Amino acid sequence: MKLPNPRNLKRQNLQLLNFCPYFKQVKGHWIDTETKKLTKLKHIDWGASWDHVNPDPERVRCGKFRMLFEARNIIPSFCLSCWKVCVTPRTLRELFDLRDIQIEMVEENPKCWCKCGIEMRDWTPGKIYGGYFYTNSYEVGIERWKTVRKNVSEKISPDVSVILKRYCTEFEINTGDSSKYLRPEGADAIEDMFWHILEMDTLGITQPEWALLETYQQWIQHGWRWGSEEDRKQIEVDHNEGQPLYIIPRTYNPEE
DSSP states (O other): OOOOOGGGOOHHHHHHHOOHHHHHHHOSOEEOTTTOSEEOOOOOOTTOSEEEEEOOGGGGGHHHHHHHHHHHOOOOTGGGGOEEEEEEOSSHHHHHHHHHHHHHHHHHOTTOEEEEEEOOOTTOTTOSEEEEEEESSHHHHHHHHHHHHHHHHHHTOTTSEEEEEESOHHHHHHHOOGGGOOOOTTHHHHHHHHHHHBOOOOTTSOOOHHHHHHHHHHHHHHHHHHSOHHHHHHHHHHHSTTSOSSOOOOOOOOOO
16 A cells, blocks of 8 residues: 655644554553564464454454544444344353254354454443354344354254344444444555554454353352352352352341
């Protein structure tokens, strides 16, 4: 990408194209001496609340897509064609059942991109667990929804919610109805500049099995803390020999 002539830069355009102030706040990035791009230590998130059963190589960049949105309130072009099937298990047992479904679907179709885990985001009210299947078009999304709906109904329950939605909810929170979004003028140039200065990293690649032990421990703790009474009892039976995960304190209040 050829940078514009600095003699011709307008202040407003310069503010939009200059990402340095944003990345100074984000921290952890520096300019690589060889690539001359912003980079950070390449790593896999081993404390993740998700089991990345089969991550899409293109969606390794999802964290970077969200950075562009945070910095300029522009939905990246790749995300505009992202359609995802969202499943909401009601118990930890159902979450593990969904994980089994995802593994089976990946064996049948290696391009079935998916993950599952616990919901800890502020904009997922009432959702303790979640599972996601990612596609790159509405047409493929509809077909994936049909397959997931059938598998979930047969192997878990027809009462488990399965929906199809477009791109990340974070985007809709700030830009409104996903069916009405229009890219602002000049968005392509701003996005080109963003990718020109930023190096990709490997965040999002499947965790090794030993690191998934931490993930599953998080699932158990999370479910026992936030799940329904039925869910907690199942967790105690399945994971702690029928006993509470933590001691229930003795109480001394007088009888009423």
